[in-house]
Amino acid sequence: MALNSLGREIPERYAGRALTPYRDPFSLTPSGLAAPRPITRVNPGANKLVGSLREAIEASGLKDGMTISTHHALRNGDYLLNAVVNEIAALGIRGIWIASSSVHPVHAEIIPHIKSGVIAGFQCGVNGLIGELASKGELQVPIIVRSHGGRARAVLEGSVQIDVSFIAAPCCDPCGNLNGYFGPSACGSLGYAQSDALHAACVVAVTDNLVPYPAVPVVIPQTLVDFVVQVERLGDPAKIVSTTTRITTDPVGLQIASYASQVIEASGLLKDGFSFQTGSGGISLAVADKMRSAMRRGNIKGSFGCGGITGYFVGMLEEGLFSALMDVQCFDTEAVRSIGVNQAHQEISADLYANPFNRGAVVNRLDCVILGATEVDCNFNVNVNTESNGYLLHNTGGHSDTAAGAKLSIIVAPSIRGRLPIVRDQVTTITTPGETISVVVTERGIAVHDRHPELKEELIRRKLPVKEIHDLQKETCRITGTPRPLDFEDEIVALIEYRDGSIIDVVRRVKE
Amino acid sequence: MGNFMLRRSLLYVPGNMPSMLQNIPIFNCDAVIIDLEDAVPLSEKDAARHLVKHFLMNYTERNKELLVRINPLDSKWGYEDLKVVLPALPDGIRLPKADTPEIVERLDTLLTEFEEELDLEIGRFRVLPSLESALAIINAVGIANSSQRIFALAFGAEDYTASMEIERTKGGEELFNARTRVLWAAKAAGIQAIDTIFADVNDMEGLKAETELAKRLGYTGKCLVNPRQIEVVHDVFAPKKEEVDYALQVIEAIQRARLLGTGVISLKGKMVDAPVVKRAARVLRTAYAHGMVDTLIDEEAIHGAQ
Structure with missing residues (x-):
């Protein structure tokens, strides 16, 4: 065991791999070459179409112990991962690693295959029941949680080698040109699938909307696709809607949003060329709404909106408040509509979005990002992975990527959640290091990281309720009491990888 | 007041x-x-x-x-x-x-x-x-x-x-x-x-x-x-920005007037006296609460030293 720079105990090895403890956000530098991919040849008249998912798996050469991937653009509406794993199990293949871009509650269907040994581990974070069972010690498989940028990095550098990538392709032609814009399962951006298409040894495009050649616009080209297979349905696009996509009406949430928007105005970043990312939660959207008003009022023309894109950002693009949207993932059906028709609604890969090991990612150009938290500690370290019961329930998403990239990273969270204070002595799990967080905004006050003394001064000048984060904690604990710490076993159920591949924390089994 | x-x-x-x-x-x-x-x-x-x-x-x-x-x-x-x-x-x-x-x-x-x-x-x-x-x-x-x-x-x-x-x-x-x-x-x-x-x-x-x-x-x-x-x-x-600017001018004018030993002065051709000052003070206090001005106006500025 070694301590990383945030004081977390990191084992030397996990799942057969030597680990590098996290040190700081920016200094770890890669060397060597990008991961190779076998080259091949497809001659005129060759046919990539195969009859079924099972035939595709057979044709791909998938064997025991190999790694597969899917993308999560259909989120909780995805049918494909379950279908692929069921077919793999039926073929008697075992020991498969899953390196999807994310796993959602809908994929709880594969739990029996984890228990039976068809699935050997997860090279990705998990949302929902799988993480909960792992935290309880009921699933004995390794889980390596990565940010979106971190996953793209791992695939690009070859630390995760995908043997077969199954790409849900809402619009696809028989040669494998594909996009996510059209068809009954249209999900918009295929940002997460693009790195897989470039680096997986074999790429299978799975579609429920086979169109005559050529499927345009070409997002992933035929040059990268080995096989094409038709299925009845890829998923339910109504379920791609991420959490909530409506502005909160809760007065506490609106108070937080109001403070957050005043922080942005005080930062001096809100001017022509402003770039901005929010999630899809009710508070984030309320901040976006206030920014929209402020931009209209100040006649400000922003540069780009980024990240998971909602209809709200589409509205801002169409109103001319942004000159472009950089979209790695569509969060609702309005965003899906827009990406198919708006030229300035640009699809971006997870690599371009957030990979720290390339020649510059979009997050590095962000002025401001609004992020959530389940817990924050007095050093501004943030947890989004585990809940107050210690269970691994959420994936990292772009949290640590955007926090590192943006000039101003703002955490918005109610001071009390489920009767527990949001600010803790120690967070259960560190997802994002405090040195990449600028401000924590709650309804009871605003805590500013020491890295931003001028901003702090300006907020005080504007009479905003600036508080030391310790005082914010004390104030909240006067209402809630001090929570009893959770008890954990020594057993590690998941690694939390920082975006550069170093280990920022581990998740341990909860003592029941 | x-x-x-x-x-x-x-x-x-x-x-x-x-x-x-x-x-x-x-x-x-x-x-x-x-x-x-x-x-x-x-x-x-x-x-x-x-x-x-x-x-x-x-x-x-x-x-x-x-x-x-x-x-x-x-x-x-x-x-x-x-x-x-x-x-x-x-x-x-x-x-x-x-x-x-x-x-x-x-x-x-x-x-x-x-x-x-x-x-x-x-x-x-x-x-x-x-x-x-x-x-x-x-x-x-x-x-x-x-x-x-x-x-x-x-x-x-x-x-x-x-x-x-x-x-x-x-x-x-x-x-x-x-x-x-x-x-x-x-x-x-x-x-x-x-x-x-x-x-x-x-x-x-x-x-x-x-x-x-x-x-x-x-x-x-x-x-x-x-x-x-x-x-x-x-x-x-919230007072409008023009109201605040005008109120600041009124206070400045009345302070100038007091230096001259009078309680009345003209500002842009309009007479400034006690009721005008009182209204300006009210605007400025409201403006202060809205964060539109940095300092709270004191009584002496309104009424002059005793």
Whole structure:
């Protein structure tokens, strides 16, 4: 065991791999070459179409112990991962690693295959029941949680080698040109699938909307696709809607949003060329709404909106408040509509979005990002992975990527959640290091990281309720009491990888 | 003007809801009115007043004016409300159904008794009477002058329209006479006037229009039923930038005048004297509360050194 720079105990090895403890956000530098991919040849008249998912798996050469991937653009509406794993199990293949871009509650269907040994581990974070069972010690498989940028990095550098990538392709032609814009399962951006298409040894495009050649616009080209297979349905696009996509009406949430928007105005970043990312939660959207008003009022023309894109950002693009949207993932059906028709609604890969090991990612150009938290500690370290019961329930998403990239990273969270204070002595799990967080905004006050003394001064000048984060904690604990710490076993159920591949924390089994 | 206090927004909070009481410190309204009357069901009257008492006792870092709306004094709960809540030191009492000066005088006497018993300064507890019936509107002038504790008159349109047997409309034409009479009584007594609630919490345009009307007539604040209404009301009551700039010029001009030994001076061809200065001072204090100016104007700037 070694301590990383945030004081977390990191084992030397996990799942057969030597680990590098996290040190700081920016200094770890890669060397060597990008991961190779076998080259091949497809001659005129060759046919990539195969009859079924099972035939595709057979044709791909998938064997025991190999790694597969899917993308999560259909989120909780995805049918494909379950279908692929069921077919793999039926073929008697075992020991498969899953390196999807994310796993959602809908994929709880594969739990029996984890228990039976068809699935050997997860090279990705998990949302929902799988993480909960792992935290309880009921699933004995390794889980390596990565940010979106971190996953793209791992695939690009070859630390995760995908043997077969199954790409849900809402619009696809028989040669494998594909996009996510059209068809009954249209999900918009295929940002997460693009790195897989470039680096997986074999790429299978799975579609429920086979169109005559050529499927345009070409997002992933035929040059990268080995096989094409038709299925009845890829998923339910109504379920791609991420959490909530409506502005909160809760007065506490609106108070937080109001403070957050005043922080942005005080930062001096809100001017022509402003770039901005929010999630899809009710508070984030309320901040976006206030920014929209402020931009209209100040006649400000922003540069780009980024990240998971909602209809709200589409509205801002169409109103001319942004000159472009950089979209790695569509969060609702309005965003899906827009990406198919708006030229300035640009699809971006997870690599371009957030990979720290390339020649510059979009997050590095962000002025401001609004992020959530389940817990924050007095050093501004943030947890989004585990809940107050210690269970691994959420994936990292772009949290640590955007926090590192943006000039101003703002955490918005109610001071009390489920009767527990949001600010803790120690967070259960560190997802994002405090040195990449600028401000924590709650309804009871605003805590500013020491890295931003001028901003702090300006907020005080504007009479905003600036508080030391310790005082914010004390104030909240006067209402809630001090929570009893959770008890954990020594057993590690998941690694939390920082975006550069170093280990920022581990998740341990909860003592029941 | 010495005890000027901004009261643009007075937010009602039900006294029987711990989750809402707990959030009182976080909202940036100027005052809250913790309600023991209409918002609290009969079965919870007793529990609510104890909850409110404990909330007030634990709310040590007070950041807004705290009023408690007790039940009417002629109900079986009114006196008990005072007895339980006053030791926890609210700033004042909102008195419902203040139909006559005598009702307010009775409250005044009770408050004095409690102040003596609790060893507090006499007059510590302020009073905000609700004028919410035809009788109260007729008696407005007498009520406004019935107690030194009264800092404002509050108009209550819901009960008023009920007493008039009419419907309340969003246009508010039916309220015009009553609103005006409350205002005259308040202004004549040198106290503030607080407008009634706007019940539709999803109609921000309607709220804005009604608040603008109230401001134009002379009201200085409004009662609110939801924290979401605070921002709209503050925006309406915020002085315009031109008003602030002009007020700053007025203060500068009058200070210049005093150096010259006079209390009157011309600013851009208009006479600046005491009433103009007084109005400018009011604008600047409101501007300060809105963060539009950095320093609070001091008395000496307004009145000159003694």
